[in-house]
Amino acid sequence: MQVNSSIDHLFRHEYGKIVSYLTARYGSKMLDRIEDAVQDALLKAMQVWAFQSVPRNPSAWLYRVANNRLIDQLRRDKRLTDFDALGDISTVPEELLSPLSGDDIADEQLKMIFACCHPAMTEGEQIMLSLKLLCGLSVREIAAALLKKEEAVKKAITRARKKFQNEVGQLSVPSGPALGGRHKVVLKVIYLLFNEGYKATSGDALIKKDICEEAIRLAGFLYRNPYCRTADLCGLLALMCFHSARFDARISKDGQLLTLKKQDRSLWDKEYMQWGTDFLNQASIGNSVSRYQLEAGIAGYHADAVSFEETNWEAILSLYDLLERINPGPMVALNRLVVVDIIHGTQNALEELHSLKSKYQLENNYMFHSIHAEFLESNSQIHEAAAALERAIHLSDNAIEMKFLEQRLKRLKDCMK
Amino acid sequence: MTKFLYLFRGGHGVMDKLSNEEKQAHMQQWQTWMQGLAQEGKLVDGLPLGGEGKVVEKRGSVISDGPYAEGKEIVGGYLIVNAENLDGAVDISKGCPIFEYGGNIEVREILSM
Structure with a gap:
C-alpha cells in the first residue's frame, strides 16, 4: 500500500497536539473527557476521510470536532458553566487554521511535556504517559515497544492519569528557579524514552524507531523555547542524533546485533550525523558539563572516525574518565x-x-x-x-x-x- | 452500465479499538481503493453514515431510536458503483478494505428504466 508521506503519522501526532491544546485550555482534570473526545474525532475522521479526501487543514477539522464533542459532553454533565468565562469556546483558534503559525501549538505541547513529567509520577509512569498523551501511541503499541504486558501498561497509565488529573492543575512551563529542576526531569524522561526506542530488543522494531524519533521531536519543542534551550538539552539532542544515525547499521539483515567494529559506516545516516555535530557545537558553549554532553562527545568521536581502528580513543577515554566522575x-x-x-x-x-x-x-x-x-x-x-x-x-x-x-x-x- | 448500491455493515466495534496509526492506515486503504474505482470510472457516489438514527413508523406516531439492528448489522455507509451486471458489481466489491475487520457488503442493483 502506498502511503502518502504528507499524512504520515497524522493521526498519531494530531492526537498529541489536540490533547495538549485542549488540556492546556480546560485543565488537567478534564483529561479523561478530552482523550475520549479526541479519539472520537479521529474515528469520525477515519470514516469520513476514507470516503472523501483529507481536508487541506486536518488539524482545524479535528480540533473543531473534538472541541464540539467535549462541549457536548460537558453540557450533558452540566459542567460547562465552569468554562463559560472562556467565552465562545466553539471557535477554532487561529493558529490551528494557519499551518504557518504553529508557535502556540508548540507552546501547548511544551507545557504538556512538563505536565507529563510532573514529580507526582514515577519515572515509568512519566514515560508511559508521555508516549500516550504526547506521542499518541496506544496501550498496545506501548506494551509492544517496552516489552510489557498490555494489562500492566493499562494499569500504570490509569494510575498516572489519575495523578495527572489531580496534581497537575493548570498546564504551564515552570519559570524562574523551578525551571531548572523540572527541566532536568524532562531531559531524563526524554533520554529514557529514546533509550527504550533504541534498545536492541525484539519489541516491535517499527514502533521502537518511531519512539526514537518522537523523543527527538519532543526535545525539539524544548529547543524552540529560549529558556529551555540549555547546553544540556543540546547535548541530549546531539547524542540522540548520533545514535539515530546508526539505528539501521547496528542490526544486520538477518536481525543480528553488530558491534561498532563490524558496522558498515557507509550506512550511517549523514543527515543525522550533521545534526549531531551541529547540536554538539552548541552544547559546548558555556561552562556546565553534563552526562549528555559527555556522551554526545563520545558519540561524536565515533561519528568522526573513518574506521574503528582510526578512532580517537585517547579523547574518548578522557571523556569516559570525566563521565565516570560526574555520573x-x-x-x-x-x-x-x-x-x-x-x-x-x-x-x-x-x-x-x-x-x-x-x-x-x-x-x-x-x-x-x-x-x-x-x-x-x-x-x-x-x-x-x-x-x-x-x-x-x-x-x-x-x-x-x-x-x-x-x-x-x-x-x-x-x-x- | 448499470448502477449498483453497496451497503457496508459491521466492523465498527473493531475500529474503536484500533491504534491511531492503524486507524490512519485503514483510512488510507479505503482511500486507495476508492481512488482506484474513481480512476476506472466505476465510482458514482458514497458516504459513511453516523451511528445514531431514528426509525419512523405509522406517519410518525411511532418513532424509535434506531437503527435497532444488532451492531454487526448496522449500515455504516453506502457506495454507488457502475458495473456490467450483478456479478461484475460483486467482483468490484472484493477489493474493499471492510473485510479486514469482519464487515460485509450487500450489493443491490439500482433500478432504472
Whole structure:
C-alpha cells in the first residue's frame, strides 16, 4: 500500500497536539473527557476521510470536532458553566487554521511535556504517559515497544492519569528557579524514552524507531523555547542524533546485533550525523558539563572516525574518565573498560574489571560477563571466555542480545575444536 | 452500465479499538481503493453514515431510536458503483478494505428504466 508521506503519522501526532491544546485550555482534570473526545474525532475522521479526501487543514477539522464533542459532553454533565468565562469556546483558534503559525501549538505541547513529567509520577509512569498523551501511541503499541504486558501498561497509565488529573492543575512551563529542576526531569524522561526506542530488543522494531524519533521531536519543542534551550538539552539532542544515525547499521539483515567494529559506516545516516555535530557545537558553549554532553562527545568521536581502528580513543577515554566522575555507575565503568582495553591492553583492562566486579557487585550482570569474555578471548584464555559467555547468556533477558552472545560462543567453540 | 448500491455493515466495534496509526492506515486503504474505482470510472457516489438514527413508523406516531439492528448489522455507509451486471458489481466489491475487520457488503442493483 502506498502511503502518502504528507499524512504520515497524522493521526498519531494530531492526537498529541489536540490533547495538549485542549488540556492546556480546560485543565488537567478534564483529561479523561478530552482523550475520549479526541479519539472520537479521529474515528469520525477515519470514516469520513476514507470516503472523501483529507481536508487541506486536518488539524482545524479535528480540533473543531473534538472541541464540539467535549462541549457536548460537558453540557450533558452540566459542567460547562465552569468554562463559560472562556467565552465562545466553539471557535477554532487561529493558529490551528494557519499551518504557518504553529508557535502556540508548540507552546501547548511544551507545557504538556512538563505536565507529563510532573514529580507526582514515577519515572515509568512519566514515560508511559508521555508516549500516550504526547506521542499518541496506544496501550498496545506501548506494551509492544517496552516489552510489557498490555494489562500492566493499562494499569500504570490509569494510575498516572489519575495523578495527572489531580496534581497537575493548570498546564504551564515552570519559570524562574523551578525551571531548572523540572527541566532536568524532562531531559531524563526524554533520554529514557529514546533509550527504550533504541534498545536492541525484539519489541516491535517499527514502533521502537518511531519512539526514537518522537523523543527527538519532543526535545525539539524544548529547543524552540529560549529558556529551555540549555547546553544540556543540546547535548541530549546531539547524542540522540548520533545514535539515530546508526539505528539501521547496528542490526544486520538477518536481525543480528553488530558491534561498532563490524558496522558498515557507509550506512550511517549523514543527515543525522550533521545534526549531531551541529547540536554538539552548541552544547559546548558555556561552562556546565553534563552526562549528555559527555556522551554526545563520545558519540561524536565515533561519528568522526573513518574506521574503528582510526578512532580517537585517547579523547574518548578522557571523556569516559570525566563521565565516570560526574555520573558514576557500572554501565559507564564497563563501557570505559572497552576503551582501556584498546589503549592500554587487555591485561590492564582485566585487572580493572576485577576491581569493578566487587565494587558494583556485577556477578549477576550480563554485560560484565560479556565484556569479561571478550577480554579473556583476546588474552587467549578460550575456555574461561566460553564459561563467561555461558554465564552472560544465562543472565540475558533480551532475545537479540542473547542471539548475539550465542553466536560468539559458537565461534569460540569452533576455535576450541 | 448499470448502477449498483453497496451497503457496508459491521466492523465498527473493531475500529474503536484500533491504534491511531492503524486507524490512519485503514483510512488510507479505503482511500486507495476508492481512488482506484474513481480512476476506472466505476465510482458514482458514497458516504459513511453516523451511528445514531431514528426509525419512523405509522406517519410518525411511532418513532424509535434506531437503527435497532444488532451492531454487526448496522449500515455504516453506502457506495454507488457502475458495473456490467450483478456479478461484475460483486467482483468490484472484493477489493474493499471492510473485510479486514469482519464487515460485509450487500450489493443491490439500482433500478432504472
